[in-house]
Amino acid sequence: MFNWPITIISDDCWAGQLYKLFDIPFSSPTIGLWIEPGEYLSFVEHITSPDAFVLTFDEIAEQRFGYPVGQTPYATIHFMHYKTSRSAQEAFQRRATRINWKRFFVKIDFGKPGYTETDVMKWDELALENSVAFCPYDRTSGPLRPHRGIAIHGWVLDGARMFIVSTRFFSIFDWLRDGALHTQVLSLIKNNFLIILFRMLALISRKQ
Numbered sequence: 001m002f003n004w005p006i007t008i009i010s011d012d013c014w015a016g017q018l019y020k021l022f023d024i025p026f027s028s029p030t031i032g033l034w035i036e037p038g039e040y041l042s043f044v045e046h047i048t049s050p051d052a053f054v055l056t057f058d059e060i061a062e063q064r065f066g067y068p069v070g071q072t073p074y075a076t077i078h079f080m081h082y083k084t085s086r087s088a089q090e091a092f093q094r095r096a097t098r099i100n101w102k103r104f105f106v107k108i109d110f111g112k113p114g115y116t117e118t119d120v121m122k123w124d125e126l127a128l129e130n131s132v133a134f135c136p137y138d139r140t141s142g143p144l145r146p147h148r149g150i151a152i153h154g155w156v157l158d159g160a161r162m163f164i165v166s167t168r169f170f171s172i173f174d175w176l177r178d179g180a181l182h183t184q185v186l187s188l189i190k191n192n193f194l195i196i197l198f199r200m201l202a203l204i205s206r207k208q
Contacts, residue, residue, distance in 0.1 A: 006103045006176055009047065011040040012159030013081075014107055018172065021198055029053060029096040032081035033088075034159065037114030041122050043075035044106055053096040057085040105176070106131040109162065110146055111155045120146050130179035134166060148181055167195055 005027040008015040012034040019026050035043055046052055051073050061069035068085040070077045070092070079088035106128050110120060123133060124147045133146040136155040150170050156162050166172075171191035174182040182188075 005100045007099045008105045010107045011035050014159040014163045017160050017163035026095050027098040029092045033079045036076045037112050039075035046074045055089050109134040111136045
C-alpha cells in the first residue's frame with residue numbers, strides 16, 4: 001500500500017499511534033515524547049542540521065516533571081514515556097538514524113497551548129510538503145489559517161487520543177500515499193474502513 005519506511009515527525013504522541021496502527025518499526029525520533037510549542041518549529045526547521053539530534057539532559061527539569069527532559073540546540077523535548085535519560089537518548093538517536101528523507105512527513109497541532117500567530121506565520125513560511133496542521137475548528141478560518149490546515153471538531157490535547165479524532169477529518173492513507181489531504185466523505189469512509197481492518201488484523205496477529 002505504501003513505500004516503507006515512512007518517517008513522521010510529530011510534536012506529540014500522534015505519530016506513535018500511526019506506527020502502532022500499521023505495526024511497523026518506528027522510523028522517527030519523535031516517539032513517546034512531546035516538544036514545546038514554538039520550539040517544535042525550530043526543531044523542524046533545523047532537522048537536517050548535523051547537530052539536530054544532539055541531546056543534553058536537565059536534571060532539575062527531570063525532578064520537576066518526573067521524567068527525562070532533553071535539550072537539543074533547537075528545542076526542549078519532554079520524554080514523558082521514558083524512565084531514564086539514558087533510555088530516552090538511546091531511543092531518540094537510534095530512531096533518528098532510521099529517518100527516510102525521501103518519505104518524510106510532518107504533523108503539527110496548533111490547538112496546543114503556547115502556539116502563537118507568529119508560529120502560524122512561521123509554519124506558513126516553511127511551507128512543508130507532506131505536512132498537516134491540526135487546529136480546533138474555530139481557529140481555521142480567516143487570514144491565519146495554517147498551511148495545509150485541517151479543522152478538527154472535538155479537538156483534544158492528548159496526542160494519542162487526537163490520532164483517533166483526527167482520522168475522522170482527513171484520510172491518513174491518502175496522506176501517506178502521496179501527501180494529499182483528502183477530506184471528502186468517500187475518502188473518509190474508505191479511511192475509517194481501512195483503520196478498522198488494520199486493527200482487526202493486528203488483533204488476529206496477537207492471538208496467533
